[in-house]
Structure formats: structure tokens, C-alpha cells
Amino acid sequence: MKTKLTTFVGKTFIGALLLSAAPVFAQIIPGNEASTSIRPYHVNVPEEAVADLRQRVLNTRWAEKETVTDRSQGAQLAKVQALVKYWGDGYDWRKAEAKLNDLPQFITNIDGLDIHFIHVRSKNPKSLPMVITHGWPGSVFELMKIIGPLTDPEAYGGKAEDAFDVVIPSMPGYGFSGKPVGTGWGADRIGRAWDVLMKRLGYKTYVSSGGDWGSVVTNRMAAQKPEGLIGIHVNMPATVPPDIAKLLASGSPAPANLSVKEKAAYESLNYLYTKGAGYAGILVTRPQTIGYSLSDSPVGLAAFFYDKFADWTFSGGDPEKSLTKDEMLDDISLYWLTNTATSAAQLYWENNANNFNAVDISIPAAITVFPGEIYQAPKSWAEKSYHKLIYFNEVSKGGHFAQWEEPQLFAEELRAAFKSLRR
Structure with a gap:
């Protein structure tokens, strides 16, 4: 059967995006669409979706400033505001597309x-x-x-x-x-x-x-x-051996017989398990609950992701030293425009295991x-x-x-x- 999937337009777009389990921004070349076929794909996000994102960003109701001078409470207000300001008045999704x-x-x-x-x-x-x-x-x-x-x-x-x-x-x-x-x-x-x-x-x-x-x-x-x-x-x-994994799970200090590199690995993982894995705790247990916030607030999504970019880049907590604002926003915008924050988070629920x-x-x-x-x-x-x-x-x-x-x-x-x- 030869068919053509066209881009959603007009008022049907938002509802279709929320309900569809398939990509909606495709322009797929007509051809044999049997279950094993491979179809060329072209991204074309409707302008109204991009405009809606920009308007939501500009209408942000901001959280109060953190009460500390470091990142211990999470993504810092000034950092997120700077990223989001650029998202609203400087960033161009069409370049990413x-x-x-x-x-x-x-x-x-x-x-x-x-x-x-x-x-x-x-x-x-x-x-x-x-x-x-x-x-x-x-x-x-x-x-x-x-x-x-x-x-x-x-x-x-x-x-x-x-x-x-x-x-x-x-x-x-x-x-x-x-x-x-x-x-x-x-x-x-x-x-x-x-x-x-x-x-x-x-x-x-x-x-x-x-x-x-x-x-x-x-x-x-x-x-x-x-x-x-x-x-x-x-x-x-x-790589974490079973005996070491048990000690980490119990919150025990590193055993004395570890080598220098083994001890450093132990301490890094101990920090993750005790102070750095809050994001994973909610994604593993309640992806649907956090998904409502991530799917409704672009700034909530951006802050959640920016916090991990800060934690996990080799940047000393300043991700702009490793990634440009455009690079981070390309990724964040993709999640927003495809409404995949919840479906992506559900992978954590599916794989409730220690991956180290x-x-x-x-x-x-x-x-x-x-x-x-x-x-x-x-x-x-x-x-x-x-x-x-x-x-x-x-x-x-x-x-x-x-x-x-x-x-x-x-x-x-x-x-x-x-x-x-x-x-």
C-alpha cells in the first residue's frame, strides 16, 4: 500500500502530538510500507509548535532563588534564567532541524x-x-x-x-x-x-x-x-564487583584493601548513591508523576536537564565550558517538541536495576x-x-x-x- 504521512498542521497539531505514539514531524517518501520497510525521514516541526514553545518560555513563573551559594540545592536560578532567556529570544530551532x-x-x-x-x-x-x-x-x-x-x-x-x-x-x-x-x-x-x-x-x-x-x-x-x-x-x-556492590548498598566506608583507583571509584559511586541520585529515584519509581511537570513546563524540563549537564560534563559544574547553549537547547527542544519527556523517563521504570x-x-x-x-x-x-x-x-x-x-x-x-x- 502506497501512502504518505504529512505534517500535522493547524489546531489538530497539539492534540495529535499528545496522543500519538508515532513520530508526527515526518515527511515520509511514498513507497512500500510493509513492516520491514525502511522509509526516508525528514523533520519539519510546525511553526505554531515553535511559537508555542517560545511563548511558554516568555511566560515563565520563576521559582525563588536558592538559599545557598553553590549547586547543592540544584540548578541555580541565575544559570537557568540565562539559558532560558536565550531560548526565548535568541535560539533558533530551525538550525537544529x-x-x-x-x-x-x-x-x-x-x-x-x-x-x-x-x-x-x-x-x-x-x-x-x-x-x-x-x-x-x-x-x-x-x-x-x-x-x-x-x-x-x-x-x-x-x-x-x-x-x-x-x-x-x-x-x-x-x-x-x-x-x-x-x-x-x-x-x-x-x-x-x-x-x-x-x-x-x-x-x-x-x-x-x-x-x-x-x-x-x-x-x-x-x-x-x-x-x-x-x-x-x-x-x-x-564493573563493580558483587562484594563491593553490597558495601556500597549498605553505605559502608571503602574497605582498606582497595587500590588507589578502586578507592576513588568507590567514593565516586558512594557520593552518587547518597547525594547524587535523586533524579534517578523519581524516574525509576514515578516517571509518570514527574512527566506531567516536564511535559507542561519547558523551563522545568530545561532546569531538570541543565542540572545533569552541570553534574556530568567535565566542566566543574559549569556546562557551558563543555557544551554551547545551542547544543544544550537543541537537545532540550527535541524532548519538548516531540513531547517525549515522560516516555523517555519510563525507560528508568522498565530497567529498575543498578547499571554500574x-x-x-x-x-x-x-x-x-x-x-x-x-x-x-x-x-x-x-x-x-x-x-x-x-x-x-x-x-x-x-x-x-x-x-x-x-x-x-x-x-x-x-x-x-x-x-x-x-x-
């Missing part, structure tokens, strides 16, 4: 859900296919700066034989992918879907990489060991440790979780959003990580 539309985007249905993805092939016919998964509160925007260095390495200081074909999906409930209408779309199911996607694209062998939720999905894929997945790379590895505790991975695995990551995984722990550790490197800059913050460095790490797996 153009960046997306400059890349080959597609939609395909996997296991009953439409999946949006970017697919950029290298000109090198011997390039290594790779699926890269974003995290929360990120999106495909956090990965777009590494596409050039990976697919065209010669233009970025690499060699032709370093090239990758890059596939970047939007996770279910995120961005322009469909929103699950029932339970079950956790990291395991996403991992299986990514294997279907890579094979649907014609790749017989491929590698996988990710940070944050991307690391979780990549680890699950490695545990599933689908035919054709020959190796993984993660920058938020799951040791995994049991037996396929080739590579790890890069960034200094601004939530914790710096010690090699001694990593070797017990990733039994075929083919690459482990500690770098001097970059944080939790390493692909976004340090794209050139991250691309160099992926080239080195997978060098031994090229054929």
Missing part, C-alpha cells in the same frame, strides 16, 4: 514500534559497521559530532582504513521514534531491536558502542551475543575511561566483568557526554578500540 535534515534519516518498524535512525555510510567499502546508542537526558544530537570523524577519518587526522559506517537510532520513546504504549521496552528488548536493525540494513557483522543508557543497551547486546556482533565499546562500563554493577561479558569488549564520568572504572574491576577486554584506556578530558564534549577524541578512541577486529 537543518542539522538533522542534512543527515540521512530513516524510519523502520521493529517489533511493532517505529524506530527513527540516522545512517551514514563511509565511502570506504571496507568500513566497519557500528550502531551507537545515546543516553538520557541525551538524544541523537549528542552523537552527531562524531559522525564525520568516524565515517570520513582522513578529513579528521585518521586513515582511510579507520572508517566506520554509522547507525544512530533514537531509543523507543525518545525523539522521533515511536512511544511504547505498553510495558516491556527495556534495555534487553532495545538490544534485540538494534540487532534486527543492523541486519535489516544488510550488515552481517558489526560492532556496538554507547554511553549512559547506550552502555546499558550495548552490554545487554553483548550478553545476548547475537550472531554478527563481533565487539563492543562502552564509556560507562558496569558487574556484568558478565564474554565477547571482545573495549572501554574508555573519561575523567568527568560518573565514576572512573578501574582496570582491575573491568577485567573481571569484560572477560575479553581488548582495549582499555584512560584519557585526560571529557565527561559523561564524551561523544558530545570531545568528539575528535572519542572518534580516536573508537578507532583504536576496534582496530584489532577489522578484517
